[in-house]
Amino acid sequence: MTVTYTFDVFSSLDGFGGADGGDWGGYWGKQGPELLEHRLALYEREQRMVFGANTYRVFTQLLSSGEEQAVFDPWVTRMVNLPATVVSSTLDDKLDWPDATVERGDAVDVVARLKQESPVPLRSHGSLGMNRALMAAGLVDFVQVTIFPVITGRTGDDPLWRGAADFDLDLVESRTLDGRTQELLYRPALHG
Numbered sequence: 001m002t003v004t005y006t007f008d009v010f011s012s013l014d015g016f017g018g019a020d021g022g023d024w025g026g027y028w029g030k031q032g033p034e035l036l037e038h039r040l041a042l043y044e045r046e047q048r049m050v051f052g053a054n055t056y057r058v059f060t061q062l063l064s065s066g067e068e069q070a071v072f073d074p075w076v077t078r079m080v081n082l083p084a085t086v087v088s089s090t091l092d093d094k095l096d097w098p099d100a101t102v103e104r105g106d107a108v109d110v111v112a113r114l115k116q117e118s119p120v121p122l123r124s125h126g127s128l129g130m131n132r133a134l135m136a137a138g139l140v141d142f143v144q145v146t147i148f149p150v151i152t153g154r155t156g157d158d159p160l161w162r163g164a165a166d167f168d169l170d171l172v173e174s175r176t177l178d179g180r181t182q183e184l185l186y187r188p189a190l191h192g
Helices: 033-044 053-065 074-080 107-117 128-136
Strands: 005-012 016-019 048-052 084-087 100-103 122-125 142-148 156-159 167-177 181-190
Touching: 005 128, 033 074, 033 167, 048 053, 048 107, 048 128, 053 074, 053 084, 053 128, 084 107, 107 122, 107 128, 142 167
Parallel strands: 005 122, 005 142, 048 084, 048 122, 084 100
Antiparallel strands: 005 016, 016 156, 142 181, 167 181
């Protein structure tokens, strides 16, 4: 029996994962207590994190710099303390993450094996390119998109779906957090 894999990502309304050069700050300045409590509850569950090398590097740089207030949020602390697999051919085996290991090879092969072997569900926050490839390979069971109420037309970066295959999405769950932020949980299926 395989475990589930959830691709968890933050987005602006116009589909960007971040804002480069803007003055938005973490969560595009739209975090609230309900969002933060909900995120902590999601990450209190037993699970294994899966990251690509680039996302791992960004997270560790952000955490060590302390630049964003978001790095001190309890859910982020919990995420950092969950067991993690970093898929990389460039990182060495010594990671600056409490319980992380490097897995070499193609992400599709690594995650297919993890889904068979892991005793707990798998979750990835970010790692856009890796997760687009995993979706195309049919390895992503759920796409969890948290949509913040902003449009980042001039400053948006990291377009979430650029280069992705076509997918049909079945809505599994939705909720509004703090009266403004939408969380949508979908089950993806390749279109066609």
